[in-house]
Amino acid sequence: MTTTPASTASASTTPVGTALSRSHRFEHRIRRAFVASATTVGLVLIFVLNPDAALVYATNMFGALRTPGEPAFIAAHRGDRASFPENTLPALGAVLDSDFDFVETDIQLTADGVPVLFHDETVDRTTNGTGLLVDYTLEQLKTLDAGSWYSRDFVYLQVPTLDEFLAIFTSSKKKAMLELKGVWTEEQVRVVTELIYARGVQNRVIFEAFDYATLTSLQNAAPVFPRVLIQRYLPADPVALATRFGVIAILTSYNSVKKQPDAVTQLHEAGLGIVLYTLNKKGKWSDALTLGVDGIITDKPSLLDDWLADNAPGT
Ligand code: G3P
Ligand code: CA
Numbered sequence: 001m002t003t004t005p006a007s008t009a010s011a012s013t014t015p016v017g018t019a020l021s022r023s024h025r026f027e028h029r030i031r032r033a034f035v036a037s038a039t040t041v042g043l044v045l046i047f048v049l050n051p052d053a054a055l056v057y058a059t060n061m062f063g064a065l066r067t068p069g070e071p072a073f074i075a076a077h078r079g080d081r082a083s084f085p086e087n088t089l090p091a092l093g094a095v096l097d098s099d100f101d102f103v104e105t106d107i108q109l110t111a112d113g114v115p116v117l118f119h120d121e122t123v124d125r126t127t128n129g130t131g132l133l134v135d136y137t138l139e140q141l142k143t144l145d146a147g148s149w150y151s152r153d154f155v156y157l158q159v160p161t162l163d164e165f166l167a168i169f170t171s172s173k174k175k176a177m178l179e180l181k182g183v184w185t186e187e188q189v190r191v192v193t194e195l196i197y198a199r200g201v202q203n204r205v206i207f208e209a210f211d212y213a214t215l216t217s218l219q220n221a222a223p224v225f226p227r228v229l230i231q232r233y234l235p236a237d238p239v240a241l242a243t244r245f246g247v248i249a250i251l252t253s254y255n256s257v258k259k260q261p262d263a264v265t266q267l268h269e270a271g272l273g274i275v276l277y278t279l280n281k282k283g284k285w286s287d288a289l290t291l292g293v294d295g296i297i298t299d300k301p302s303l304l305d306d307w308l309a310d311n312a313p314g315t
Contacts, residue, residue, distance in 0.1 A: 076095040076301040115191060117161070215247070
């Protein structure tokens with residue numbers, strides 16, 4: 001038996017039905033107009049009260065999501081660490097003067113709560129000091145030599161503060177991936193975002209973190225900043241995990257995406273990006289492009305740039 005929608009049947013049969021139908025349509029229009037006005041008022045209020053509040057999508061930061069074979073963006077890992085001591089101003093400054101898209105760096109807090117750019121938990125590998133970074137005040141940290149371990153050409157280079165980096169970043173057009181190392185509270189996140197706002201570069205930074213509590217702090221304290229979740233091993237449902245933390249992309253390892261290549265399509269279909277770290281060999285760059293990932297974090301940004309120019313159309 002076929003059924004006829006009640007409103008259609010009655011509207012075409014009786015004057016009472018026609019009147020009812022008109023009244024329904026009128027009510028429907030009023031309701032739609034009300035919802036539209038409420039949404040407009042809400043959006044206006046959001047932007048008036050907080051002009052920085054806007055949804056940031058992967059495409060805003062990465063350009064279009066890639067299809068297989070398209071060139072991925074380049075993010076220089078800890079600055080240009082192939083040519084300079086990692087996470088120092090010369091390494092980061094070299095990227096700001098380059099053709100690379102992103103500079104990636106790591107942020108930690110000193111004992112007195114100042115954000116500095118530093119990767120390891122201890123200062124042993126990349127300075128002439130010893131012990132945990134978190135035990136050093138900024139004044140103490142600034143006495144360390146962060147260049148000689150790499151080359152005598154960089155003797156007495158200092159560990160930079162985040163603000164020293166932002167000062168040179170301001171005049172560039174690059175974008176930065178700022179990884180919050182370890183576990184951060186909302187209050188600590190605000191120390192960083194205040195520096196970013198003070199330099200006016202809030203539209204060119206993405207936060208990254210491995211730690212779930214840190215991602216939650218970012219969500220609560222800095223919801224308008226785009227976030228990326230770092231997962232060495234992809235979960236079975238990467239879209240669900242990305243959605244849980246409201247991130248624009250997942251940053252994962254080469255091996256993980258090779259085992260689970262469907263993750264690229266799944267994330268892209270959800271409007272999310274996928275970026276790989278840390279890829280330094282041509283064979284892996286080639287595989288990354290074949291997979292259709294959006295970006296590659298590398299220690300060898302100049303070599304990757306040259307390789308892309310020779311091997312990927314459109315660069
Ligand atoms: O950007 C992701 C990547 O930098 C994470 O690894 O240890 O080099 O900070 P790590
Ligand atoms: Ca990092």
